[in-house]
Amino acid sequence: MRKRLPGRKLLFDPRPKARREDLYDFDAELEKLLRALGEPMVLVSGLRRTGKTSLVLTALNESGLPYVYVDLREGFTSTRELYALLSRSLSEFAERASRWRRAGELLLKLLSRVRGVSIMGFQVSVSWSPRERPLVSELFAALDELGERLGSKVVVVLDEFQRSRGSVGAALHSAIAHSYDFHANLSFVLTGSEMGVLYGILRNPENPLYGRAYVEVRTRKLSREESVDFLERGFAELGVEVGRGELERAAEELGGVIGWLTYYGYLRASGRGDLERVVGEAVELARSELENFLATRVSRRYRIALKLLAQGVREWGRLKRALEDAEGRELSDRVLHEILHQLRSHSIVDEENNFTDPIARRAALQL
Numbered sequence: 598m599r600k601r602l603p604g605r606k607l608l609f610d611p612r613p614k615a616r617r618e619d620l621y622d623f624d625a626e627l628e629k630l631l632r633a634l635g636e637p638m639v640l641v642s643g644l645r646r647t648g649k650t651s652l653v654l655t656a657l658n659e660s661g662l663p664y665v666y667v668d669l670r671e672g673f674t675s676t677r678e679l680y681a682l683l684s685r686s687l688s689e690f691a692e693r694a695s696r697w698r699r700a701g702e703l704l705l706k707l708l709s710r711v712r713g714v715s716i717m718g719f720q721v722s723v724s725w726s727p728r729e730r731p732l733v734s735e736l737f738a739a740l741d742e743l744g745e746r747l748g749s750k751v752v753v754v755l756d757e758f759q760r761s762r763g764s765v766g767a768a769l770h771s772a773i774a775h776s777y778d779f780h781a782n783l784s785f786v787l788t789g790s791e792m793g794v795l796y797g798i799l800r801n802p803e804n805p806l807y808g809r810a811y812v813e814v815r816t817r818k819l820s821r822e823e824s825v826d827f828l829e830r831g832f833a834e835l836g837v838e839v840g841r842g843e844l845e846r847a848a849e850e851l852g853g854v855i856g857w858l859t860y861y862g863y864l865r866a867s868g869r870g871d872l873e874r875v876v877g878e879a880v881e882l883a884r885s886e887l888e889n890f891l892a893t894r895v896s897r898r899y900r901i902a903l904k905l906l907a908q909g910v911r912e913w914g915r916l917k918r919a920l921e922d923a924e925g926r927e928l929s930d931r932v933l934h935e936i937l938h939q940l941r942s943h944s945i946v947d948e949e950n951n952f953t954d955p956i957a958r959r960a961a962l963q964l
């Protein structure tokens with residue numbers, strides 16, 4: 598029997614949710630984010646697939662504030678790519694804003710005054726040619742003025758912010774730092790992993806954004822009971838029957854990560870895949886993230902430590918001896934201290950040296 602209200606999204610809809618009635622739980626996180634919107638800088642952090650984008654889109658829709666949404670997931674390595682991305686995001690904003698006639702018209706008028714910006718219909722095109730391209734902060738200035746004229750904050754969302762790297766990323770960070778200081782009508786919402794955004798950018802003394810205050814909202818993992826409840830409701834909506842035993846196994850293996858639960862429900866209900874497949878894909882993703890983490894470190898030691906921890910070796914003495922065996926020499930305590938400290942500060946393991954995510958543990962076994 599279908600229990601869905603008309604117009605509501607299914608719980609197992611694989612796209613990000615964008616409305617309160619589509620969101621399972623996360624009321625406290627949503628309230629916190631709604632209160633924070635409008636602050637100069639807000640960080641929405643959490644492990645992958647824990648509902649960051651859904652939370653942000655829902656809060657924006659609830660708030661009714663005008664917003665530009667920039668998806669950095671694909672990353673960018675050149676000015677050209679960054680400007681193409683900004684053009685797309687501004688065009689999409691212009692189209693959305695056109696629903697409120699005045700905001701749309703005003704936005705296009707203000708943008709058209711920025712050098713290097715041309716407008717056709719709702720298409721905003723920002724030139725990347727070195728001769729005429731505007732600074733990113735000139736684009737932000739136009740958005741700030743829009744906010745001033747509308748008497749409202751304008752939110753600039755930078756989703757997957759940790760993907761902004763290299764010299765072009767640094768230019769973007771500088772532009773945000775400048776806006777933070779001078780554009781009182783802008784509110785930046787940055788999302789991403791705690792490890793990338795927090796440690797790589799906001800708490801990195803070499804980054805232009807370092808030292809600026811922000812409000813942090815974290816997404817969380819569902820408890821075992823919540824996971825089972827989520828799956829039960831999702832399957833009930835679709836009229837698909839799945840045994841309690843399988844639901845509990847899924848809850849256990851997927852570690853309360855709502856994105857994996859959704860994906861499993863989606864595949865299972867349509868008969869196109871099962872738990873094994875979802876776990877396999879999740880492990881693959883987690884492994885590539887661990888590889889990224891290793892790429893910036895003395896990776897041999899970390900690799901060994903991660904593997905041992907994944908096998909359940911958690912005591913100091915055994916870990917140290919195994920590392921020494923692998924290197925064929927004695928190591929100082931500091932080496933292991935540093936490794937464990939790093940793994941904890943990146944939320945890979947907790948204070949007891951247990952993996953925080955069962956999927957990441959499986960991935961580490963394959964390193």
Ligand SMILES: Nc1ncnc2c1ncn2[C@@H]1O[C@H](COP(=O)(O)OP(=O)(O)OP(=O)(O)O)[C@@H](O)[C@H]1O
Nearest residue numbers: 611612613620621645646647648649650651855856
């Ligand atoms: N509160 C929620 N209720 C129901 N489904 C949700 C909820 N939050 C997320 N989802 C589902 O989980 C999946 C992942 O959500 P979302 O893309 O928002 O997470 P994310 O943290 O931004 O992921 P990524 O790390 O890939 O960027 C999507 O399929 C989405 O529909």
Ligand SMILES: [Mg+2]
Nearest residue numbers: 649650651756
């Ligand atoms: Mg996301």
